[in-house]
Amino acid sequence: MIKQLNSLPDGLLELTADKLYTKIDNHTLVHLNGKVQRPIFISILQHGDEYTGWDALKDYLNNHQHQLPRSMTILFGNIQAARFNVRQLDNQPDFNRSWPSYLNLNDPTANTMREVTDLMKLRKPFASVDIHNNSGRNPHYSGINSLDQEFLNLASLFSDTMIYFTSPVGIQSAAFAEFCPSVTVECGLSGASDGTEQTHTFLELLFNQYNLKNVPGILEHQRVFKIHATVKIKPEIDISFEQDNIDLELVKDLDVLNFHQIQSGEVFGKLNKQLFDNQVMPFVVTDKNNNIITDEYFKLADGKVCCKSSFVPAMITQNIQAIRHDCLCYIMQPIDVAFN
Ligand SMILES: [Zn+2]
Known part of the structure; x- marks a missing residue:
């Protein structure tokens, strides 16, 4: 009761x-x-x-x-x-x-x-x-x-x-x-x-x-969004926001991008040389049906993981545990609604 x-x-x-x-x-x-x-x-x-x-x-x-x-x-x-x-x-x-x-x-x-x-x-x-x-x-x-x-x-x-x-x-x-x-x-x-x-x-x-x-x-x-895709980091990739001698060094203060329209070329992190040479993409982007669509959103260039297209990310967190447990961020899609 x-x-x-x-x-x-x-x-x-x-x-x-x-x-x-x-x-x-x-x-x-x-x-x-x-x-x-x-x-x-x-x-x-x-x-x-x-x-x-x-x-x-x-x-x-x-x-x-x-x-x-x-x-x-x-x-x-x-x-x-x-x-x-x-x-x-x-x-x-x-x-x-x-x-x-x-x-x-x-x-x-x-x-x-x-x-x-x-x-x-x-x-x-x-x-x-x-x-x-x-x-x-x-x-x-x-x-x-x-x-x-x-x-x-x-x-x-x-x-x-x-x-x-x-x-x-x-x-x-x-x-x-x-x-x-x-x-x-x-x-x-x-x-x-x-x-x-x-x-x-x-x-x-x-x-x-x-x-x-x-x-x-x-x-x-007013802006209404829905979640279009989820960005996860492969579990075997070591990540940090501070260390540079690691698989993937994520950009500090990445969470300032939340709910901003980011452009192609925006850098999310620096990949170590070996992984870059082997063209290992550390992110996995999935849509709501679990289709892998990473290629639409991210690319490797100059040793870095960059955006390939313009999109709005949300809920980027710098909490490593939250990234591991949940995800790095979501990719949002605007919805048209009429207000009165
Ligand atoms: Zn809560």
Whole structure:
């Protein structure tokens, strides 16, 4: 059974994310009453080291101590992992891969997420917001699982850069997309003040909306992308951003390219002589059907790995573990959508 409260425990708003465990448990739902009844669902700390959501929510709640413009339900995610500033504990699954989906998982976390989803569906949320951080320097962006106008408008309140995505499965925003406009917001590096401010501003804007069908002030410079391809580095290739006596020395600060249109010739890394002489391409680019399309995007020239065509990369990370575990980056494709 998940725990539900109708007010915040005393003193909670004074705590940093790593101290929340002293007053609240994992998966606690807190329902706060506001002037307009239909609630906004806010999910924070599904990943324990991504605490911008709590910082911004605290600022918002401190600003509206007398009355909220609209009711709110907060889901406190992985408070135990937040205690140690880690994404999840060793014995835990990824919370944001455990929500209801066609996979129909059956473990304690998935059952809890199903319970939260069923409970919230009955409350007919006005919108659902799941707040995250990421490990590379990206412009703050929002992720949506539907291109319906209400989803686009909701996402636009946070950022003019949006990603439409349908995988991975088991994420919160996709589960809630079945019954309300929902968004995942990615606020850059954990705790960075610009991300906290942008998220706070987003909450202020969102809580003052009466409907999401027409949101005044949404401009035409919004950019919506979808993931077209994934760039991985072959596991047998040793990589570093600092060392030069290695198979592939990646360009320092490569993550500044995130969401920029880069041109043919842009250098991603320097290959050691032996590999270059043998024309070993260290990257593997795959499309969504797992076809290998590396040749369309990268080439070897002058001992370097360079872009072969112009494209927009996203989520480039300098975290070697993240590169190994996940990928170096994604290649994005713009989608045309009409805003009104
Ligand atoms: Zn996350």
